[in-house]
Amino acid sequence: MTKQNRFTRVNFSLFFYLVFFGFGGFFPLLSVYFKNEVGLTGGQIGTLMSLGPVVMVLTQPLWGMLCDYTRRSNEVLILTVVMTGTLGLGYLLLESYAWMLVLAALLAAFQSAIIPTSDSIAMKFVRREGGDYGNLRLWGAIGFAGATWVMGELAERLDLTVIFFGFALSLWLCALTGLKLPKEEVAFDFDLRRGLARLARLPRFGMFLAATFLVFGPxxxxxxxxxxxxQDLGGTVAGVGLGFLLAAGSEAPFMRFSGPWIRKWGLLSVTLFAALVSGFRWIFYSLEPSIAWVYLTTVSQGLSVGLFIPAALQYVRDLAPSEVQTTAIALYAAVGTGLGNSFFTLLGGYILDWAGISATYLLFGLATFTGVGMLVWVKRLEERRVENAESVV
Structure with a gap:
């Protein structure tokens, strides 16, 4: 490995660390800021926080088209990183809830380009130069986990407004790092019409998307x-950061060693197990346990998210015909991290106002177990398909 190649890999790792450090120290504590400092209701918080995922789904293909048309993916990446960090500071200047909605949409529009563009640039680099993309992206998980604890402690000692300055500073430093990334031409648009026509012939795909909506949305x-x-259970802002540190920090080890489990038990079995862990976790939280038990159970996020992500993504990729795999993966991401996220964030806020935070988590648990039922159905369809194929042979 050349010195330049090694420097580029370190630069990628630093880029991912900084961008996810910014995200990790900002978004998990933003709802606390809205409630404690601004005085928003649960419904207002849910509406405000649910807007971003929908906007990101709509604007992400547009950034891909811009990257493809201009052939300046790196410049687009740097622009969106700088603008995202700068727009985050805008919340400190606003008092009107309507303008906060506008700002949330603008921030999400710029943010939507960051991860797909940087992922595409990194993937092109490792395919050309060799190496493991996962080793670069892993620093993002480390940055996110560390930021939740660091910014939680700072917010407790200083003020919750510190999260906005930390967010902006991290992303501005990230943009400087982005100047040294290799120049790559990337695009992440997809043929939606052709892809939907092919995927509609696969009932298992539609059912799996519905299950993803119900499991990954919560x-x-x-x-x-x-x-x-x-905080409702009596915890502090610093405690929130520590809880996120334990939860996010548990994902990377399970994700790293998910391969042997998948090979031994199969994709759908691992996905089912991960969904069950999530469901039991949400139901447990709805019972209002002690802070100590919340800390202990946060590590279950590694078993759920750390296993669900690689197993589900691989199942979608294997299920879809090769010519529409990009569309299938994009739809999977849009349904789970976009629409599912937005729906349960919005509904959860109104249930919070109506019946309290425990009812919000009861909703998450019931929805997840409904998703588990759909995954069981998909698994049975898969088993019947294999049996029919074997009987023909």
Whole structure:
């Protein structure tokens, strides 16, 4: 490995660390800021936080088209990183809830380009130069986990407004790092019409998407409501950060060693197990356990998210015909991290106002177990397909 090649890999790792450090120290504590400092209701918080995922789904293909048209992916990446960090500071200047909604949409529009563009640039680099993309992206998980604890401690000692300055500073430093990334031409648009026509012939795909909506939507919505749950149980802002550190920090080890489990038990079995862990976790939180038990159970996120992500993604890739795999993966991401996230974040906020945070987590648990039922159905269809294929042979 040349000195330049080694420097580029370190630069990629630093880029991912900084961008996820910014995200990790900001978004998990943003709902706490809205409730404690601004005085928003649960419904207002849910609406505000649910807007981003929908906007990101709509604007992400547009950034891909811009990268493809201009052939300046690196410049687009740097622009969106700088603008995302800068727009985050805008919340400190606003008092009107309507303008906060506008700002949330703008921030999400720029943020939507960061991860797909940087992932594409990194993937092109490792395919050309060799190496493991996962070793570069792993620093993102480390940055996210560390930021939740660091910014939680700072917010407790200083003020919750510190999260906005930490967010902006991290992303501005990230943009400087991005100047040294290799120049690559990337695009991440997809043929939606052709892909849907092919995927509609696969009932298992539609059912798996529905299960992903029900299982992964609450996982993402938990990032909004975990801080409110923790404070409702008597925890501190610093405690929220520590809880996120334990939860996010547990994902990387399980994700790293998910391969042997998948090979031994199969993709759908691992996905089912991960979904069950999530469901039991949400139901447990709805029973209002002690802070100590919340800390102990946060590591279950590694078993759920750390296993669900690689197993589900691989199942979608294997299920879809090769010519529409990109569309299938994009739809999977849009349904789980986009629409599912938005739906449960929005509904969870209104249930918070109506019946309290424990009812919000009861909703998450019931929805997840419904998703488990759909995964069982998909698994049975898969087993019947294999049996029919064997009988023909």
């Amino acid at each position: 996982v993402h919505a938990n990032n909004v409501y975990f801080g409110l749950l923790f």
